[in-house]
Amino acid sequence: MxxxxxxxxxxxxxxxxxxxxxxxxxxxxxxxxxxxxxxxxxxxxxxxxxxxxxxxxxxxxxxxxxxxxxxxxxxxxxxxxxxxxxxxxxxxxxxxxxxxxxxxxxxxxxxxxxxxxxxxxxxxxxxxxxxxxxxxxxxxxxxxxxxxxxxxxxxxxxxxxxxxxxxxxxxxxxxxxxxxxxxxxxxxxxxxxxxxxxxxxxxxxxxxxxxxxxxxxxxxxxxxxxxxxxxxxxxxxxxxxxxxxxxxxxxxxxxxxxxxxxxxxxxxxxxxxxxxxxxxxxxxxxxxxxxxxxxxxxxxxxxxxxxxxxxxxxxxxxxxxxxxxxxxxxxxxxxxxxxxxxxxxxxxxxxxAGRCHFAGRREGVINVGGQKVHPEEVEAVINRLPGVRMSRVRGRPSPITGSLVVADIVMESSVGADSFKAMKAGILDACRAALPAHKVPAILQAVASLDIAASGKLVRRHA
Amino acid sequence: MTVRATVLGVIGEVAEQHDKHLAPLSDNLALLDSGLDSLCIAVLVAMLDDRLGVDPFANDNGALPVTVGDFITLYENAAA
Incomplete structure (x- = not known):
């Protein structure tokens, strides 16, 4: 034209x-x-x-x-x-x-x-x-x-x-x-x-x-x-x-x-x-x-x-x-x-309450025993905690429930490995207070960094 | 720590984390009567994989343990 x-x-x-x-x-x-x-x-x-x-x-x-x-x-x-x-x-x-x-x-x-x-x-x-x-x-x-x-x-x-x-x-x-x-x-x-x-x-x-x-x-x-x-x-x-x-x-x-x-x-x-x-x-x-x-x-x-x-x-x-x-x-x-x-x-x-929130991507949903978990909603809870820099939530295969929720967490540089252990309980408490049980991470892991793709987005692997 | 002691210890941790009241554990107790629901058992398996380095369910032979005793035996055999 x-x-x-x-x-x-x-x-x-x-x-x-x-x-x-x-x-x-x-x-x-x-x-x-x-x-x-x-x-x-x-x-x-x-x-x-x-x-x-x-x-x-x-x-x-x-x-x-x-x-x-x-x-x-x-x-x-x-x-x-x-x-x-x-x-x-x-x-x-x-x-x-x-x-x-x-x-x-x-x-x-x-x-x-x-x-x-x-x-x-x-x-x-x-x-x-x-x-x-x-x-x-x-x-x-x-x-x-x-x-x-x-x-x-x-x-x-x-x-x-x-x-x-x-x-x-x-x-x-x-x-x-x-x-x-x-x-x-x-x-x-x-x-x-x-x-x-x-x-x-x-x-x-x-x-x-x-x-x-x-x-x-x-x-x-x-x-x-x-x-x-x-x-x-x-x-x-x-x-x-x-x-x-x-x-x-x-x-x-x-x-x-x-x-x-x-x-x-x-x-x-x-x-x-x-x-x-x-x-x-x-x-x-x-x-x-x-x-x-x-x-x-x-x-x-x-x-x-x-x-x-x-x-x-x-x-x-x-x-x-x-x-x-x-x-x-x-x-x-x-x-x-x-x-x-x-x-x-x-x-x-x-x-x-009159506000739309992004629950996550349809294809990124983790299925825990038939219940859907959007990684982003769990990440949002973890990311707002003091000491946390960023997180990625992913599924891990489970013979019992199909998948389980796992969170990889990058802590602020001031947080040492020992204090991460101590903070785990607090992170889990916060997740339990904000999320139903199947969305609470079964495993929390401290990681040094998370990959960011050239597109600028957090790298996620969809199972 | 023996495999049995580790498994029983982690069962206690999971129950506490998930606010579940544990029945007195014995080998003949059905796992699903222990007070743990299936989500708790899934978490238990994942935590034991990390602690013991074994996942007896990984080979997908389909056999699920019925009692606490079966469950412990699976880990003892896998870790042996």
């Missing part, structure tokens, strides 16, 4: 005004946005990519953003590979997305060689006139949070920029950053807020120590910053949160429990703290700024033009319909939204 040239990312970025203070930075460079837009990146005429399905496979997020700005509005489809892309999936992704060109910043060019694709290395192609950008390019993002091969999710620039309608912080002195890779849905939201919203952007880098990233973000004057609750717990554990002084702190991608909200409010007393419900498939549905976990129940079943996204509960799970959802999965990977346009998020909701 053709679109006006003015709807490409390049034009929207320029239309927000190229004030001299606007910049984009990564771990190596900081570039003025006006210069960044006028630099060529791709070592081929852009016309060669017209109508193609292009895999963008960049090590550096900065190189990726350059390619994105150049090819949006020209290519038919851009497939945005995150930093943890598994090359074993390349043949399947190539087939599913009908890839006919690869653009890379050459870090792993040899890995693409067997694919039979024309491979383009980032570089400079001089003297090219600005091409027409009338194509409504499809943006393909990878799902996160599963251990299987990610699904490919079809968005457009219009669906991805839908959440910017809230008008949040659209000023040239706003500096956005995120722990996320910008090729993930949560990171892309922040990149677009920076570029299209008229501000600046500080990119993260895979494998960069969190204290270094926070130091760099602080040096760039970051005002607005986002991450998953797991990202933020790791940041709090780094003891480097004093390196930034944001006005706005955002959480998304996982359930924000009361403990992480309280800890962030204590670490950043001057910041507005907001947690958003968003997923790659469902887009951003809403955000909550009252400092409390969960969201107000009146958001459910609001219909009509005023509701940015329509929310509905069906069989306990949250369904969302809005112009911000993805349209479909590529290939034969299931139905993304139903005939009525609602996306089933798979997030189970419980309503208490």
């Amino acid at each position: 053709p679109q006006p040239d003015s709807a490409s990312l390049r034009h929207l970025t320029a239309a927000a005004g190229l004030a001299p203070g606007r910049f984009i930075a990564d771990s190596r460079v900081r570039l003025g946005l006006a210069d960044f837009l006028s630099d060529g990146t791709i070592a081929l005429p852009l016309e060669r990519f017209r109508g193609r399905s292009v895999l963008i496979l960049c090590d550096r997020q900065l190189a990726f953003v350059r390619v994105l700005l150049q090819l949006d509005g020209i290519a038919a489809r851009l497939v945005l590979c995150p930093s943890d892309f598994d090359f074993a999936h390349l043949p399947a992704v190539t087939a599913e997305a009908e890839i006919d060109a690869i653009v890379t910043d050459s870090a792993d060019v040899t890995a693409c060689m067997g694919s039979g694709m024309p491979i383009t290395v980032c570089g400079h192609y001089p003297g090219e006139p600005e091409p027409a950008r009338g194509t409504a390019t499809e943006w393909i993002l990878f799902t996160s949070g599963t251990s299987d091969r990610p699904k490919l999710v079809a968005h457009t620039l219009a669906s991805l920029t839908g959440p910017l309608e809230d008008g949040l912080a659209q000023a040239s002195d706003v500096v956005w950053s995120t722990f996320y890779d910008v090729r993930r849905y949560g990171g892309m939201q922040i990149l677009l807020r920076g570029l299209v919203g008229g501000g600046s952007m500080v990119l993260s880098q895979a494998d960069e120590p969190v204290a270094d990233f926070l130091g760099r973000a602080g040096a760039c004057g970051v005002t607005h910053i986002s991450g998953t609750p797991s990202h933020w717990r790791r940041a709090l554990m780094s003891a480097a949160t004093d390196r930034i002084s944001p006005r706005y702190v955002r959480l998304s991608g996982e359930v924000a429990d009361q403990a992480i909200l309280d800890n962030l409010a204590a670490a950043f007393p001057a910041a507005a703290i907001s947690h958003a419900f968003a997923s790659t498939e469902a887009g951003v549905a809403f955000d909550v700024g009252d400092g409390l976990a969960g969201f107000p129940a009146w958001l459910i079943d609001q219909a009509g033009a005023k509701a940015k996204a329509e929310l509905r509960l069906e069989n306990g799970s949250l369904r969302i319909r809005s112009g911000r959802t993805a349209s479909r999965y590529l290939g034969n990977r299931g139905v993304l939204r139903g005939p009525d346009g609602f996306v089933d998020t798979g997030d189970m909701i419980e309503v208490h």
